[in-house]
Amino acid sequence: MDNPTRSERSRQAALQAALTIIARDGPGQLTFDAISRESGISKGGLMHQFRTKTEVLKALLDHDIAHFEAFSQRYLAKVGDTTPEANLAAEIATMREAANSPHAGGFAVLAALVEDPALVSSVRDRSAQAVKRIKADAADPDLALLRWEAARGLVFTTLLGLSPLSEKERVRLFDRLLDDSQWPSPAPTATKAKAKPRAARATRSVKKD
Numbered sequence: 592m593d594n595p596t597r598s599e600r601s602r603q604a605a606l607q608a609a610l611t612i613i614a615r616d617g618p619g620q621l622t623f624d625a626i627s628r629e630s631g632i633s634k635g636g637l638m639h640q641f642r643t644k645t646e647v648l649k650a651l652l653d654h655d656i657a658h659f660e661a662f663s664q665r666y667l668a669k670v671g672d673t674t675p676e677a678n679l680a681a682e683i684a685t686m687r688e689a690a691n692s693p694h695a696g697g698f699a700v701l702a703a704l705v706e707d708p709a710l711v712s713s714v715r716d717r718s719a720q721a722v723k724r725i726k727a728d729a730a731d732p733d734l735a736l737l738r739w740e741a742a743r744g745l746v747f748t749t750l751l752g753l754s755p756l757s758e759k760e761r762v763r764l765f766d767r768l769l770d771d772s773q774w775p776s777p778a779p780t781a782t783k784a785k786a787k788p789r790a791a792r793a794t795r796s797v798k799k800d
Contacts (some may be wrong), residue, residue, distance in 0.1 A: 602640050604630045606654055609647055610698055618702035621647070638656055651699035652713060659685050660717075678724040679735050680769055686742040687765040690749045698750060731776035738768050 608630035612621050621644065627634045641647045663685045671677045703710035722736065729735035745761060748754035754761070767773050 598640070601632055601636060602650075605637055605647070606651055607631055608632075609651060613698045613702045618698075618705040621702055621706075626694055645707055645710065648703045648710055652703055652710060655699050656717060657714060658793065661690060662688055674773060676725070676729055676735060678721070678728055679739060680771075682721050682725065682739055683742045683765065683768050686746045687769075690746045690761065690765075701750070734774055734776060738774060742768050 601649060605626055608626050609621060612625050612629055616625075623634055623644070625636050626632070626647070627637055630637075641650065654660055663681045664700075666681045666684045668675055670680055674680045700714055721739070725735050725739055726732040742765065744752070749756075749761065756764070
């Protein structure tokens with residue numbers, strides 16, 4: 592095995608060990624000593640890969656963003672031509688995947704928030720771009736964003752251990768969030784129909800004066 596390959600394997604092993612520690616013991620227990628014990632890599636070897644814990648957390652965030660972005664793109668490629676609000680569907684499906692992953696990206700986000708909130712700027716930027724895409728192809732942007740935020744809530748309450756829902760219930764709710772037929776948008780013609788009587792009353796009032 593050449594040195595670059597060995598170095599990349601050590602790097603990935605360190606990141607997986609860091610996620611294990613965060614998920615099992617909490618963000619506050621993430622140290623170089625803990626990563627060394629969990630991964631079997633010497634502390635010197637870890638310091639060769641990452642100079643600070645902040646660099647470990649940034650690498651975790653970058654890794655998870657890339658992983659879930661790739662999942663989202665694959666999902667879009669599969670449903671893009673058959674789903675009216677494909678971007679929303681891809682986001683919800685990606686969050687369902689995160690909730691079901693043993694080392695979900697949410698753990699890296701939580702650890703970054705504890706260590707340095709500025710680290711999650713890349714996550715906020717990605718979320719802002721996702722909102723733009725969702726609103727662009729949504730018949731009812733507010734309803735689409737409510738579904739998106741509901742999916743985010745399911746992910747983070749699950750990761751934090753705060754959700755009272757069973758896995759079966761969570762699966763059912765994600766399925767419903769993905770089912771467009773469960774979320775009919777209001778017909779625009781109904782709003783126009785309600786507006787006409789008001790306009791007529793205003794006209795009669797002007798004539799009377």
